[in-house]
Amino acid sequence: MTTVVATPEFSCTETPRIPLGQRLLASGCINAQQLAEALAAQSSLDPEEINHLIGRTLVSLGHLTQGRLRTCLAELFAEECRVYHANPAVRPSLSLRGVEKRLDGRVVLDGIDLDIPHGHITAIIGISGGGKSVTLKHLVGLMLPDRGTITLDGKDLVALSPQALQAARRRFSLLFQGGALFDSLDVYDNVAFPLRETTEVPEDEIKRKVMRALEEVNLAGMEHKFPDELSGGMNKRVALARALITSPEIILLDEPTAGLDPIIENAIHHLICDTFMRTRTTMVIISHAVPAIFKWCHHVVVLHQGKVRASGPTLAIQESTDPVIRQFISGDVDGPIHVL
Amino acid sequence: MLTLIQRLGALSLAFTQETGRMGLFLVRTVMAIPAPPFRWQNLLKQIHFIGMRSLFVIALTSIFAGMVLALQGYYTLSRFGSEALLGPAVALSMIRELGPVLSGLMVTGRAGSAMAAELGIMRIREQIDALEVMGVPPIHFLAVPRLLAGLMVLPLLTGIFDVIGIFGGYLVSVQLLGLSAGTYFSGIESSVTMHDINTGLIKALCFGIVIAWICSFKGFFARRGAEGVSQATTSAVVLSSVLILVSDYFITAIML
Numbered sequence: 001m002t003t004v005v006a007t008p009e010f011s012c013t014e015t016p017r018i019p020l021g022q023r024l025l026a027s028g029c030i031n032a033q034q035l036a037e038a039l040a041a042q043s044s045l046d047p048e049e050i051n052h053l054i055g056r057t058l059v060s061l062g063h064l065t066q067g068r069l070r071t072c073l074a075e076l077f078a079e080e081c082r083v084y085h086a087n088p089a090v091r092p093s094l095s096l097r098g099v100e101k102r103l104d105g106r107v108v109l110d111g112i113d114l115d116i117p118h119g120h121i122t123a124i125i126g127i128s129g130g131g132k133s134v135t136l137k138h139l140v141g142l143m144l145p146d147r148g149t150i151t152l153d154g155k156d157l158v159a160l161s162p163q164a165l166q167a168a169r170r171r172f173s174l175l176f177q178g179g180a181l182f183d184s185l186d187v188y189d190n191v192a193f194p195l196r197e198t199t200e201v202p203e204d205e206i207k208r209k210v211m212r213a214l215e216e217v218n219l220a221g222m223e224h225k226f227p228d229e230l231s232g233g234m235n236k237r238v239a240l241a242r243a244l245i246t247s248p249e250i251i252l253l254d255e256p257t258a259g260l261d262p263i264i265e266n267a268i269h270h271l272i273c274d275t276f277m278r279t280r281t282t283m284v285i286i287s288h289a290v291p292a293i294f295k296w297c298h299h300v301v302v303l304h305q306g307k308v309r310a311s312g313p314t315l316a317i318q319e320s321t322d323p324v325i326r327q328f329i330s331g332d333v334d335g336p337i338h339v340l
Numbered sequence: 341m342l343t344l345i346q347r348l349g350a351l352s353l354a355f356t357q358e359t360g361r362m363g364l365f366l367v368r369t370v371m372a373i374p375a376p377p378f379r380w381q382n383l384l385k386q387i388h389f390i391g392m393r394s395l396f397v398i399a400l401t402s403i404f405a406g407m408v409l410a411l412q413g414y415y416t417l418s419r420f421g422s423e424a425l426l427g428p429a430v431a432l433s434m435i436r437e438l439g440p441v442l443s444g445l446m447v448t449g450r451a452g453s454a455m456a457a458e459l460g461i462m463r464i465r466e467q468i469d470a471l472e473v474m475g476v477p478p479i480h481f482l483a484v485p486r487l488l489a490g491l492m493v494l495p496l497l498t499g500i501f502d503v504i505g506i507f508g509g510y511l512v513s514v515q516l517l518g519l520s521a522g523t524y525f526s527g528i529e530s531s532v533t534m535h536d537i538n539t540g541l542i543k544a545l546c547f548g549i550v551i552a553w554i555c556s557f558k559g560f561f562a563r564r565g566a567e568g569v570s571q572a573t574t575s576a577v578v579l580s581s582v583l584i585l586v587s588d589y590f591i592t593a594i595m596l
Contacts, residue, residue: 137469142473169472169473169475170475173473173474174469174473176469178466180466180467180469183461183465194474194476197474197475197476198474
């Protein structure tokens, strides 16, 4: 229970830590009075939930429009990216060292070394067949390398027993390219699935979490639809809700905007940004949406021919003079990458 | 010549590898049975899918199998003046052989193919990978309920097949060919032993395992899109059917 005194100076007693609210206030998107009113409206919730729902509450109170909230969050995120560019020293959540993988006799990963910065969004880009999806599957232990190590908070995933690996996987969520929703389950059951199968959470708590997750991805009221009754973008949003429901430490997204039109693509990017700003979860996105993805990540890894061609803050990669990266960003047919 | 030897070698290696993978899959599935949590709902769903939804085809097949057996048997036995043995001939054929084998083949065609296709689609749509990432062991979640359901349902379906088949034989023998009902049924009562029934049920148990194991395995490791799923489904049905007939011979040889 939070006691909030609503004054223009935003003085609170026993104020919970609401980072997102404070940042919206600091950026000038809202004033102290509006934040205090939003907090008062959510006073029955715990701090984590207040932080999750603060944007939605501000919109429902009429202090921000949905569009203005999105713009504010995107601006805050862009500011973060600039700060990260100036000082990219962040401890890694996940590290790959010397990872090699052959599939059907072909070298797919050829000694990959990369770090995934903790609490940031990393985009892995590169031409098709460059090893991006295989890298992602290694990160979550769906594939094991022929050689090399994959460390999660200092523990080598490759050396873990199957039971320990299964436990480690519960710290991740993976949004598959096609969504990977279960066709025989409706939206509600799909989102509730990981909680029912891997936790002892009671059903009424599951219901509350599922409804909140669906609200966060703007799919409230769709819980009884089946995946084949939804559009591609909606399926991706359901998959995102399912990925978020267990509050994972790391979310991996395999081409979350593949096959979507530019408007839905932008909406999904905004949703990812919104999710990140609320949860501060480490995210890894595989994307072909270049250059659009540069607006939505702190860190970029460029994979080419099974090797890390470049890795660094987004702004640094955008300014790279490497001809391979330049060709990939510009999308030119002519250049060092031969496709025709 | 070398190419031929190379091909034979490659085929032998592929066969050995596939057999080993199938064996490992069965071992992993059996070892996962006692591991918690026990998913009753999944099991009931599979029992309904394999058992209840196969009932109609089992009833239809069994009644006609019994009828044709009685018809053929009557004309053969009448040559030797042994029409009185028609009841035992139909019942023993049903209980010892046709019941388990035809039930197995029918369930393979109806439920086994669907099982392989469903798991194959789950594989190519990355739903099995999704289970792994969520920390839900796919073998425990998908293969165990199917194996247990196959194990429980096949003996029941075989029992139903036997009863309806004997009734089909009765329709032809008694109602059509004029054999007395007493002769038909008393012959069955005096000639069918518990050993015969056990033999049929043991066969049904084995066929239940074969169907669930092979069809789950083939679907579980389907590859390369829609074509891969169709190949997995076809090979699941063919291999299950062949294994049913092969194992039938060996079980019969052992239990005679």
